[in-house]
Amino acid sequence: MTTVTGPAPTGADHWDPEDRAFWERTGARTARRNLTMSVVCEHLGFSVWSLWSVLVLFLGPGYHVDPAGKFTLTALPTALGALLRLPYAFALTRFGGRTWTVVSVLLLLVPTALAALVLTPGVSYGTLLAVACAAGVGGGGFASSMANINAFYPHRLKGWALGVNAGGGNLGVPGVQLLGLLVLATAGAEHPRLLPLLYPPLVLAAAALARRRMDDLPPAARGSVAAGSLREVARDRYGWAVSALYIGTFGSFIGFGFAFGQVLQTQFHDRFDTPVKAAALTFLGPLLGSLLRPVGGRLADRFGGPRVTLAAFAAMGAGAATVLVASRAGSLPLFLAGFIALFVLSGLGNGSTYKMIPAHYEARARAAVAAGTDPAAAAAAARRRTSALIGLAGTIGAFGGVLVNLAFRESFAAGGNGDTAYLVFLAAYVCCAALTWTVWLRPGARR
Known part of the structure; x- marks a missing residue:
């Protein structure tokens, strides 16, 4: 039994979500409270992480940034957010879910304040790069948040819980894009600093609520992310395989979310000649993908993560082919339909892929217990390895967003369109589908 600590009463002095009587009596209520606050804080983190996907739409001629430079401005926070995920997962082990959530949320004040300070015409490109990079702190909290929520829920509900946590966080991408559209439509493109200034009050309120409402589970319950556990999962081919799949699902989602507005403005510049027109459509794909991420987790709970993930990648290949055909034909409706399908499918694949980690x-x-291992020791090892792989896969997967933005940058710089990038995405989804089949679903595969 594991003690739960924190300022909010839990109604229990231990934590054992697999005990159904405990779960019904008090565990479910405590888990829901922590999940709710985790979603709120992660939502703000994703909003700040993707802040520059909107701010680049404000950068008119006075900022002297070309389309390739704007793709770099969105790639940098993606990269830093990916790099920070492992340290954030370590911090969860050291400080606990409640404490580290408060700290990670308060760190969001830094990139928002810096953006509000420097965004004026004539600012140097180097300054913009440094400030955009600082927004990466918003992406680090995903790994610690997911590992924390994983510990609160029983195995039978992990797919749903992780999907809700991630989906609610992912909604921060369309959330900041909608706020950006509001600023563009009301104040105009001349006032980009208004957008980052909206966030400090929300950040402070979320930190106060997290401090009051969340709980710190001790390491034995939350799973520890330490060098030893990372070495364990790094030696497991399964860990690398699922990380590669996460590049294809989450990397696509966050990369497209950061780049979609720029893609519309650059490839269909005659139809999106103002930032408002691009911003009016930018949010739709990330919104649908975020909303459907819990559905992917729920489907994985029912049918198994590998089957749902394979179906998602097969459909994403069809979506990438549709976007390529639409790009070559100059068909905006077909282009939008293909890209929105990619957002939706990447959201479903996100949920199902993450379910595969605790399931493995x-x-x-269970196999270790059948072979004679102590059940408590086997369960502790499973929690430790799950938390470690969540951190590792989250870090590697987020770099997929960097690759997406770099692919767009090079494709538009070389040919004036995204056709080469769309071909690369199609090939990547075919490879991910083949990997899913080979490792998990082919006859005789080790499960």
């Missing part, structure tokens, strides 16, 4: 280590724990 839960199965290994």
Whole structure:
């Protein structure tokens, strides 16, 4: 049994979500409270992380930034957010879910304040790069948040819980894009600083609520992310395989979310000649993808993560082919339909892929118990490895967003369109589908 600590009463002095009587009596209520606050804080983190996907739409001629430079401005925060995910997962082990959530949310004040300070015409491109990079702190909290929520829920509900947590966080991408549209439509493109100034009050309120409403589970319950556990999962080919799949799902989602507005303005510049026109459509794909991420987790709970993930990648290949055909034909309606399908499918694939992590280590724990291992030791090992792989896969997967933005940058710089990038995405989805089949679903595959 594991003690729950924190300022909010939990109604229980231990934590054992697999005990159905405990779960019904008090565990579910405590888990929901922590999940709710985790979603709120992660939502703000994703909003700040993707802030520059909107701010680049404000950068008119006075900022002297070409389309390739704007893709770099969105790639940098993606990269830093990916790099920070492992340290954030370590911090969860050291400080606990409640404490680290408060700290990680307060760190969001730095990039928002800097953006509000420097965004004036004539600012140097180097300054913009540094400030955009600072927004990466918004992406680091995903790994610690997911590992924290994973510990609160029983195995049978992990797919749904992780999907809700991630989906609610992912909604920060369309959230900041909608706020950007509001600023553009009311104040105009001449006032970009208004957008980052909207966030400090929300950040302070979220930090106060997290401090009051969340709980710190001790390491034995939350799973520890330490060098030893990372070495364990790094030696497991499964860990690298699922990380590669996460590049294809989450990397696509966050990369497209950051780049979509610029793609519309650059490829269909005659139809999106003002930032408002691009911003009016930018949010739709990330919104649908975020809303459907919990559905992917729920489908994985029912049908198994590998089957749902394989179906998602097969459909994403069709979506990428549709976008390529639409790009070559100059068909905006078909282009939008293909891209929105990619957002939706990447959201579904996100949920199902993350479900595969706890499912794998839960199965290994059952096998260890059948072979004579102490059940408590097997369960602790499963939690430790799950938390470590969540951190590792989240870090590697987020770099997919960097690759998406770099692919667009090079494609538009070389040919004036995104056709080369769309071909690369199609090939990547075919490879991910083949990997899913080979590792998990082919006859005789080790499960």
